[in-house]
Amino acid sequence: MDHLFTVAGRSATPVSPTGLAAEGLFERQHLQEWVIDNPQILGESVLVITAEFDRWTDTDGVPARDRLDILGLDVTGRLVVVELKRGTADRDVHLQAITYAALVSRFDLDTLVQAHRDFLASRKQALDLEACRQRLLDHVDGEWSPELLQRPRQVIIAADFPKQVTHTVVWLSEMNLDIDLVQVGLWRVGGHLVAGFTKVYPTPEVEEFTLAPARVEAKAAAQKLEERSRARNAVHVLVGAGLLPDGTKLRLTPRHGVTESIREAIAAWVGEDDSRATATWSNNTAKPLAWEADSKAYTPTGLANHIFHSVTERKADGIQGTTWWVVDTSHVPDDVDPDEWVALAGADLASLAKRLNGTGKDWTGLHNLLGAIPPGRWTTYGDVATVIGSHAVPVGTHLATCDQCPNPWRVLNAAGRVSTGFRWADPTRTDTPADILTAEGIRFDGDTAAREARLPLDELQRLLGS
Incomplete structure (x- = not known):
């Protein structure tokens, strides 16, 4: 952030920058605490594992003097090594970050669990080793991967960076090291200090190029990150949209990442025990699938990996x-209209998320x-969903439980019938939506509303904008 202004109407007055040293602020007591309290500075969904870490030894067992400022873990399972400088970074700051990355790349889950427990204890937060272990495992989307731990991401935060650092970091990124440069600025505004953190490298335009691995092993790691990110995003989209009610049944249909022969082997394995092919969905972004074969919770990718290993031993x-994982529409959840639910037949979680x-x-x-x-007049769950940017199933589920929705009886299923999942907010009501619609002048042929009373989609869209 090069320029900061205080604004009063048409007047914009520049605010002069200051610095941590000039304000008597320090790396450990201040800058480090800001980052620990706001880990989003380090990227999306980073869990701080430890800070001030120095419990490593050299090959002779002599304690090392190096002190790692902050160590984090992101949701893909990669470690995040953080180096802090309150002023302009040293010309060799990237070498320090690389050294720490090399040291932590040998860490295993037990080491990280112990470090996290000690870190929390130092901050008066009591958590035993097993609870810390579960916290780390739950933070990662997918199964724990030792291979990903060997490729830490590095973040260097400083007030400024000399050209020796920026030029070297660009080259190191092209050589497949993942390094971010984040600039911290400080201003005094109206008697208050304002801090800003700006990612200066890599910029979005060059990030894809500089972090695209060229070596085979780097490509494999990057692919795994991409797959985990895709799976995580799909789960978050589905939970956010409320498409699948808790208890939705899913069926195993191996697709991405396996050959036809492996699919056949999985099918034979499932044939020995049909519970292996069934999972139950819950709207939990961490581990939304409960596998019927063992009743344990998994991520979609975690369970697919477990099944793959069980069959191939690879x-x-x-x-x-x-x-x-495909929606099993033969099991209709409560409060869901069967005619709308059947439209999900054959859809897997990834394609549903893309749609939503x-x-x-x-x-x-x-x-x-x-x-x-x-x-x-009447409309359908599907037409309402189209107009508001949702899907017929969550719209119907919401109407079945909403006590603030006006005119819910004017929404029918695609066939023009009252949904079997319809519920009055007042359980004492004995009339039906068809009774009210008939009183409003809509003719019914059996249990189906007259088509001429249905609102066209374009008219429904105009109603939302009116």
């Missing part, structure tokens, strides 16, 4: 597990739209 590599990307559970638009539907 370690899976690069499987996108969200493509392996950007969809959330803010129902304000739905409530506004329902309130605008006039008496004597």
Whole structure:
């Protein structure tokens, strides 16, 4: 952030920058604590494992003097090595970061668990080793990968960087080392200090190029990161959209990352015990699948990897597990209309997430739209979902449990019938949506509403904007 201003109407007054040293602030007592309290500075979803770590020894057993400022863990299972400088970085700061990365690349889960327990204890947070272990495992989307631990990401935070550092880091990135440079700025505004953190390298435009591995082993690690990120995003999209109710049954259909012969071997293995082919969904972004074969919780990719290993006795590599699990529409969850549910037949988690990307559970638009539907007209869950950017299933599920939705009886299923999942917010009501619609002038042929009373999609869209 090169320029900062205080603004009063048309007037913008520059704010002069200051620095940590000038304000009597230090790396350990201040800058380090800012980062620990706000780990988003280090990237998306980073868990701080430890700080001030110095419990390593050389080959002779003599304690080393090196002190790692902060060590984090991201959701893909990679370590994040953080080096802090309150002023301009030293010309060899990248060498320090590389040294720490080399040291922690030999860490295993037990080492990290112990370090995390000690770190929390130093901050008056009591957590035993088993709880710390579970915390680390739960933070990672997918199974724990020792291979990914060997490729730490490095973050150097400083007030400024000399050209020797920036030029060298660009070259190291091209040589497949993952290094971020983050600039910390400080300003005094209205009697308060304001700190800003700006990622100066790699920029979004060059990040894809500089971090694209060229060596075979680097490509494998990058692919695994990509697959985990895709799986994580799919789960978050589905949970955020509320598409799949808790208890949704999923069936195993191996797709991505396996050959036809392995698919046949998995099918034969499943034939020995059908519970191996079934999982139950819960809206938990950490581990949303409960496998019927052992009742344990997994991520989609974690379970796919487990099944792959059980069948082949080999370690899976690069499987996108969200493509392996398909909605079993023969099991209809409560409060879901069967006619809408059957539309999900054959859809896997990855394709559903792609369809719903950007969809959330803010129902304000739905409530506004329902309130605008006039008496004597009806619409469908699918048309409402199209207009508000959702899906028929979460719309129907919401209407079945909402006590604030206006005119819920004016929404029918795709066949023009009252959904079997429809519920009144007032359980004492004995009339039906069909009774009200009939009173409003809509004709029914048996249990199906007259098509001429259905609102066209374009008219429904205009109602939302009115």
